[in-house]
Amino acid sequence: MTKLYLLLFFILGVSLVGVALLISYLFHPKSTNPQKAEPYECGIKTHGPSWVQFNVGYYLFAILFLIFDVDTVFIFPWAVVMKDMGVAGLVEILIFFVVLGLGLLYGWKKGALKWE
């Protein structure tokens, strides 16, 4: 039954956006001129491609984010049974956090968290 609701929800969502786009397509005034295609109404046109090489620093942050992302996966099941596990669960997760904290501390010490 819930799957039926999901299907209805999906159809309704798609058709809402589709109908809105269709109505605006039917009613909007059609006019084209070169000024319309410009990126800004005023100011200077951009020179060269807008793709630039990004700072390598982003990559380090992305990797650190990914590793902590994996950590959260392991913390979720603990959070659900936290009350039932009691002190034993708390100790287990504390060990988990301490070891990971060491990693963060290492990164901090090495200046990986500093923006250059």
Next chain:
Amino acid sequence: MEQFFFYFISAIILIFSILTVVGRKILRVAVYLLFALIGIAALFFLMDYYFQGAVQLMIYAGGIIVLIIFSIMLTSNIDLKFERVSRKKSMASALLCGTGALITSWAILTFDFKPSGLPPLENSMRQLGFSLLGRGAGGYVLPFEVITILLLAAMVGAIVIAKKQKNE
């Protein structure tokens, strides 16, 4: 209803996977891959594997894709288009992939799957939490703690490699 969703999601995954392989603009290909991974998460949700679906969304769609997009943006030639593959090459690879898919589906279809007769495992976050943190029989607390060492090694390794590249 369930079947309809299964085929619908599978079709989305297939389309975006093929687009990922044949696409020629690298950043668009990354986004196609994102959609394919989200489709796999949807399949997990369809099978009531909520935790696995959430993990798929978080790690693959949220983490790996960010990493891939960052690595694309760090390379200098982002708007570089891949060369058009010659007809001969694409035919050969299509043939190879098709044969692989055929063999795999043949193996699956002809294999005699027998129900094990064991009671089905309760698939819930609570069950998972008890198993992961349990110290008795069927508990996985030692692997749980060893994983942290693995993650620590990954973190230290990533920092060392990235810092080395930065200094050069």
